[in-house]
Amino acid sequence: MAEAGEKETPEQFEKRFSTLVIHGFVSLSTSLGIQSGLFEALIKLKDEERTVKEIADTAGLKERYVKEWLGVMVAADIVDINPETEKYSLPPHRIPFFQSGSSVSDLGAVLTALPIFGGVYQKLLDCLKKDGPRGLSYSEYTDFHSMMSRFSSRWVLNHMVQDFIPSMPQIEEQMKSGIRILDLGCGRGSASLVFAESYPNSTVVGLDFSQEAINYGKERAKEKGLTNVEFVCEDAACISEDWNNTIDYIYTNDVIHDLAHADKILLALNRILKPDGVFSMIDPDCNTKHSENASNDYRSRLYTMSLFHCLPISLFFEGSVGLGTCWGREKATEFLKDAGFRVDSITKPVGSSQAHYMCTKKVK
Ligand SMILES: C[S@@+](CC[C@H](N)C(=O)[O-])C[C@H]1O[C@@H](n2cnc3c(N)ncnc32)[C@H](O)[C@@H]1O
Structure with a gap:
């Protein structure tokens, strides 16, 4: 070297x-x-x-x-x-x-993404061509949701109620007394289930546009006998006006950069959050400029994940903003502000390599 x-x-x-x-x-x-x-x-x-x-x-x-x-x-x-x-x-x-289910490391779960990416390799080659397809649909990725939940549940099970929610004492108090929580892009629902189980006075909505992931969440909720969590299969771009000012706490993990219409969906999240509500956006931690990610092994892995999954699944949809996994702190802050959020802090949650953008609604 x-x-x-x-x-x-x-x-x-x-x-x-x-x-x-x-x-x-x-x-x-x-x-x-x-x-x-x-x-x-x-x-x-x-x-x-x-x-x-x-x-x-x-x-x-x-x-x-x-x-x-x-x-x-x-x-x-x-x-x-x-x-x-x-x-x-x-x-x-x-x-x-x-x-499996180790509390020490999620590297094993990350590795299982390799064969999933291998499965779309030829189709991705076509996407790169000037006259090739725009992107790839989620259905091209065999076993994606099971890999994703293996990957995210380690942190959820070991940190969510142990140190992440307690890092926001006001939210923790409110969750204990009973509020309405939205886990947007919940996947198989590991976070929704932990919220519902740990804060029985609160009601939780897990929303995702994958029917397979939503069915999985529903099954687990039934097995656990949880009645304060609802799993909804819906495109976040279609959240109804009826939800306006109804949610106290919005949580997203590894979702916003994947959204084809992140700008519009952030506006919708702002619209449905109560005036004194909080939005926790957890997303990969990068800088927006390539030059600021140079010589960074971890970020080279993130960019690979983006190239083989997050970017093509986003670009698949017409009019996509095509953010990619590594849209970075600077661009993310800009999008959040444009949607009417104030970014109160950007921190790294304990046990995670992601960034937590803690946001509140800008006072108009
Ligand atoms: C990377 S996964 C994260 C899943 C989950 N939050 C976790 O931590 O395991 C992103 C999720 O966003 C969902 N998603 C993407 N675009 C969506 C949209 N427009 N509406 C609803 N869900 C969407 C996907 O189906 C997927 O489950």
Whole structure:
């Protein structure tokens, strides 16, 4: 790696590029291990050394393929091998990164986006062409909502009522006494369900235009016996005038940058929020200018997510503002202000890499 201010040599770039290519290949195999249940099998077998057959049998998979996968994992130092016995183990300190529902990390869930993006690769190539399609519909992405809820529920379950809502003491008090909450673009509803369960005096509306995601939320609410949450399948661009000044708290996680008509929907959110209500917009944390995101590994991942998902699903709709995941603090603030919000603070919630824009209505 070149030192700051130094010119990079071809050899230095080759080294960096080689690492990037290797990590790409290993990521794909790691994702296969998560989806196929191989990591689960290794976790079930504890950190004791096991044969290929024992691991394959525990996962219910073919031994020959499992052997090849273990080859990748050993070469990449993810699974350990005892050279004397040729037996494999997953050391305890790595387990939480591959455990579903882990409170430690959501990296495993992020990795499962790779095959979903792979599934749209050819169609995305067409979108790039001048005469190609505008974008891609959500239905092109197999299993998107399950990946998304795996990804977002770790933070929701471990931080929402533990530290996020308490970081806004006034809202917390109101939620305890009973208010009307909207979780816009709720997906499978992990946040809506936590709000409803934790604040039984409040009523919660989870709204999303995916029928599949809404059905999932409804099922979970029924299983939990929750009567203070309603899941509504609707396009946020069509929120009725009847909702004007009826919502005390609006929550969006990872939604606004995806909206084809974010400008109009922000105006609608302003219209339905009560005059003293609060809007929490949680969205990826970036800067708007590319130059301010330079040499930032995390943001390079966000831009990839944008290129393969957030941007094409937004551009799919006619008249889309096409924000992309990395629209950034500057543009987001501008959109919020234009919709009539005052951005009271932009902070990073505990345990999250996102930005929380806490907004109230501008006094007219
Ligand atoms: C990235 S997902 C986030 C889901 C959820 N908030 C979470 O944290 O798991 C964005 C969600 O916005 C929904 N969405 C996008 N455009 C919408 C629109 N115009 N109206 C309603 N929902 C929309 C999608 O269906 C999807 O569930």
